[in-house]
Amino acid sequence: MMQKPTNALLLVGSPKEENSTSNSLGTFLAEKLQEKGVSFKKIYINRCLCSSEKAASLLRLVDESDLIIFAFPLYVDSLHSQVIKTLELIAEHAKDKEDMATKSFVAISNSGFPKANHNSIALAVCRIFAKQVGFTWAGGLAMGGGGMISGRPLAEVGGAIRNQIKALEIAADAVAKGEPIPEKAVSLMAKLGIPHWMYIWMGNRSWKKEAKQHIAIEKMCDQPCTRREVLNL
Numbered sequence: 028m029m030q031k032p033t034n035a036l037l038l039v040g041s042p043k044e045e046n047s048t049s050n051s052l053g054t055f056l057a058e059k060l061q062e063k064g065v066s067f068k069k070i071y072i073n074r075c076l077c078s079s080e081k082a083a084s085l086l087r088l089v090d091e092s093d094l095i096i097f098a099f100p101l102y103v104d105s106l107h108s109q110v111i112k113t114l115e116l117i118a119e120h121a122k123d124k125e126d127m128a129t130k131s132f133v134a135i136s137n138s139g140f141p142k143a144n145h146n147s148i149a150l151a152v153c154r155i156f157a158k159q160v161g162f163t164w165a166g167g168l169a170m171g172g173g174g175m176i177s178g179r180p181l182a183e184v185g186g187a188i189r190n191q192i193k194a195l196e197i198a199a200d201a202v203a204k205g206e207p208i209p210e211k212a213v214s215l216m217a218k219l220g221i222p223h224w225m226y227i228w229m230g231n232r233s234w235k236k237e238a239k240q241h242i243a244i245e246k247m248c249d250q251p252c253t254r255r256e257v258l259n260l
């Protein structure tokens with residue numbers, strides 16, 4: 028049974044830290060919760076895994092929180108190594124503790140490709156993690172087309188992500204009351220505000236622009252050499 032939270036911990040799982048879509052989405056949700064009386068602290072996991080002292084301070088904050096929000100990017104259809112490492116650290120730390128069900132866990136995954144369902148496995152991993160550790164699963168939100176945000180505050184991005192803004196507002200309302208994230212928030216989060224073809228067209232355009240800046244436009248279709256080519260056979 029989920030409880031009404033008072034102290035949230037936002038774990039930002041992107042190596043891009045402040046400039047990440049994970050940060051934008053997680054911070055928006057945490058700030059909405061703050062407006063409803065839930066205080067929050069934020070940690071960039073990228074800065075914590077390099078030393079045992081910093082990892083210990085992350086775990087201390089997990090102990091002090093009754094809501095953990097983990098926002099991360101999708102890498103190769105799954106969680107990336109730092110996110111997995113953090114979950115493993117938390118699981119090991121929680122092993123002998125008893126009050127874990129008083130903590131709720133929310134996962135927010137975002138991917139580069141436009142279809143949100145690419146994130147399904149990553150969210151399932153988080154749900155099973157929460158179950159195994161004994162946390163109360165409050166729900167998972169996934170969006171495709173994360174490149175539309177790229178670290179900007181959501182209010183700055185505007186209309187193209189109106190569905191994600193609405194989804195996070197609905198989620199904040201529910202979680203602040205001690206209720207799981209409603210299905211309506213999950214479906215809105217997954218719905219891009221622009222057609223998929225337009226997002227892909229914009230993505231291709233910016234790859235080409237960047238390649239041009241690096242004088243690499245002719246190399247864009249290069250592929251790794253085969254062993255025969257390396258050996259010059």
Ligand SMILES: Cc1cc2nc3c(=O)[nH]c(=O)nc-3n(C[C@H](O)[C@H](O)[C@H](O)COP(=O)(O)O)c2cc1C
Binds near residue numbers: 046099104173
């Ligand atoms: C190594 C790597 C692997 C990725 N794999 C995927 C993938 O499998 N599917 C996908 O849709 N996006 C993939 N992406 C794109 C990121 O999920 C996307 O850019 C996301 O918006 C980054 O979020 P962030 O700003 O929070 O880091 C990958 C990016 C990197 C760097």
